[in-house]
Amino acid sequence: RRGITARPRPDAPPLERLSVGDVVATSAGQRKRLGLPDGSVLYVNQDTQLRVDESRRIRLDQGEVYVEVDPRHGIAAEGEATFTVAAPNKTVRSLGTHFAVRADDPQTGVVVTQGKVRVDDVEVASGQELAESQARPAPRTTHRIDWTADLMAAADGELLPENKHAGGALVAVDPNGQEANLSLRKYHVDVYIEDGFA
Numbered sequence: 001r002r003g004i005t006a007r008p009r010p011d012a013p014p015l016e017r018l019s020v021g022d023v024v025a026t027s028a029g030q031r032k033r034l035g036l037p038d039g040s041v042l043y044v045n046q047d048t049q050l051r052v053d054e055s056r057r058i059r060l061d062q063g064e065v066y067v068e069v070d071p072r073h074g075i076a077a078e079g080e081a082t083f084t085v086a087a088p089n090k091t092v093r094s095l096g097t098h099f100a101v102r103a104d105d106p107q108t109g110v111v112v113t114q115g116k117v118r119v120d121d122v123e124v125a126s127g128q129e130l131a132e133s134q135a136r137p138a139p140r141t142t143h144r145i146d147w148t149a150d151l152m153a154a155a156d157g158e159l160l161p162e163n164k165h166a167g168g169a170l171v172a173v174d175p176n177g178q179e180a181n182l183s184l185r186k187y188h189v190d191v192y193i194e195d196g197f198a
Helices: 146-156
Strands: 024-027 032-035 041-044 051-052 056-070 081-087 091-094 098-103 110-113 116-119 122-125 128-131 132-137 172-174 179-182
Touching: 024 110, 032 146, 041 146, 091 132, 110 116, 122 128, 122 132
Parallel strands: 056 081
Antiparallel strands: 024 051, 032 041, 041 056, 051 056, 056 098, 081 091, 091 116, 098 110, 110 128, 116 122, 128 132, 172 179
16 A cells, blocks of 8 residues: 555654743744743743743743643642733733733734633633734734744654655656656645644
């Protein structure tokens, strides 16, 4: 049988773990994927400064972060489960969700890709962004967080083995089973997956 077959996903590279009190600062062109004390995962964009204030609270002074919040199942009190990002002029609270926070002067931008968050008194759900203190649909949220793509891909590892069609190929098969490779002069592939749907 021909075709691409699945193989076990290789182990992800080790995740650097932060502790309460740690300060993170990235420079131009530098991005990081870090583990937080509570098990959440933090993606830090370039030119960002933040501090881990508590196990489930970070202070974002400038720049941009994307957070995959650990849902903390089994915690009785909701207050103990809440994950908080304190930006200069907004506070974002969530339970188990994925969202991005961008701290710009004078605005703080929030985009939610999974679940929902509360920004002060406004609830922002998956596929929405905070704009002018109101939640509204966010067009193609994946473009807002495209800077995380390389970090996520490195963490997931390669799913498919090397093959002769890597980089794209167009193969025609005649009725007798003979293959003919057709040259690809130009092509563009745009796969858009949003919250599990393509």
